[in-house]
Amino acid sequence: MQQKIIPDIVIGRLPLYYRALQRMSSKGHTVTSSQELADTLGISAAQIRKDLSQFGEFGKQGTGYNVEYLADQLKKILKIDHVWDMVIVGAGDVGSALARYQGFQDRSLRVKMIFDSDPLKIGKELGNFIVKDISTLIDEIKKEGIKIAIIAVPENEAQEVTDTLIKAGIKAILNYAPIHIAVPPEIRLQCIDPALHLQRMTYYL
Amino acid sequence: MQQKIIPDIVIGRLPLYYRALQRMSSKGHTVTSSQELADTLGISAAQIRKDLSQFGEFGKQGTGYNVEYLADQLKKILKIDHVWDMVIVGAGDVGSALARYQGFQDRSLRVKMIFDSDPLKIGKELGNFIVKDISTLIDEIKKEGIKIAIIAVPENEAQEVTDTLIKAGIKAILNYAPIHIAVPPEIRLQCIDPALHLQRMTYYL
DNA sequence: GTAGACTTGTTACTAAAAGCACTAACAAAT
DNA sequence: ATTTGTTAGTGCTTTTAGTAACAAGTCTAC
Missing domain, CATH: 3.40.50.720 (NAD(P)-binding Rossmann-like Domain)
Structure with missing residues (x-):
């Protein structure tokens, strides 16, 4: 079901993105951008976009990413949508x-x-x-x-x-x-x- | 003083080598080879040789590496020759x-x-x-x-x-x-x- | 003393990862 | 409706990392 193989190094960054999104969410942020995530995490914006695009199109051009939605998608990808x-x-x-x-x-x-x-x-x-x-x-x-x-x-x-x-x-x-x-x-x-x-x-x- | 720049990923493996050598030493082993280290650590022998050769020639062809000597060299490289x-x-x-x-x-x-x-x-x-x-x-x-x-x-x-x-x-x-x-x-x-x-x-x- | 098995250090090659630049899409302001 | 600024996704290029192969040196057994 997983079409192409995702490099493990990409998988390793996803929990980082998820952690940042959780924090944004708890602060009440509803939208973010690859640039904001990049600044928060010290990873380049292009890298983040590329990583996420491996799994689907989660953002909206001109707007960015919906924090809750992206966090939810990452939960599903990482299979942490359950305990x-x-x-x-x-x-x-x-x-x-x-x-x-x-x-x-x-x-x-x-x-x-x-x-x-x-x-x-x-x-x-x-x-x-x-x-x-x-x-x-x-x-x-x-x-x-x-x-x-x-x-x-x-x-x-x-x-x-x-x-x-x-x-x-x-x-x-x-x-x-x-x-x-x-x-x-x-x-x-x-x-x-x-x-x-x-x-x-x-x-x- | 450091002539060429050593990639950080190489530096990251050195403590691993050092840890393995410490263990060998405590078991009384006096010599080892890149192959033995490779088996112990799950890293390829070529990788280990290449990493070590960045810093000097610590081994002897046909024989391998002296455990104490190599451990000592790694201590110096990693600056852990003091507490x-x-x-x-x-x-x-x-x-x-x-x-x-x-x-x-x-x-x-x-x-x-x-x-x-x-x-x-x-x-x-x-x-x-x-x-x-x-x-x-x-x-x-x-x-x-x-x-x-x-x-x-x-x-x-x-x-x-x-x-x-x-x-x-x-x-x-x-x-x-x-x-x-x-x-x-x-x-x-x-x-x-x-x-x-x-x-x-x-x-x- | 010599043959043969080992093992290093190095070089050439392959693969992977990151960076860059561009296009298309969207929002907001005028 | 149009313009401007922003942002995602993507293909291409460069950089980095890892693998494999080999010459040269060393040791052991006979």
């Missing part, structure tokens, strides 16, 4: 912060469960959750049909947890462990390692 | 998790101070730190000569905090606030927004 449940694996500092993170609200994302292997943590309260035993992970994920997981375990456990998650039917993984994990090509993977981001900048200092 | 002190602004969940984060150890990064504007948080203990008053931020940063900052404040305060940090002499910023912040071109900026990473993957589900 996605997620699991967190690892109830350490990072996992805990993510479990309490308010930034998923209003962005079609919701933490559903959190797992750990440490008997001292299992059963404990954490935010609105009770930490579950990692040995029940496959069953719980399958039962709920969850497709997205966040890994927040030590690096030496990350690959094993990944393999288990994939067995459970997880299709997208956000990895906070500071190590490269291997996944089959059909599994989506994104990594966050603050030290990596920081070391990328020290070169220029 | 960089950092400040965190915002002592909420994200800031707290970062203040306690163990992943900066052994990676030439160290949190030195944490600030907040909330009187209820100022003066409180947090990990090994006492949360400082944000109104003292400029003085404290200047006094210590700190160049790197992590922003972990709500989105509506992020731009103001950014401007203050730059006044204080900060040259590199890691932004956790879910909003685009504007900085002058000479300031390095990296952003981490987990929702953005996740929404990038939902498209494919």
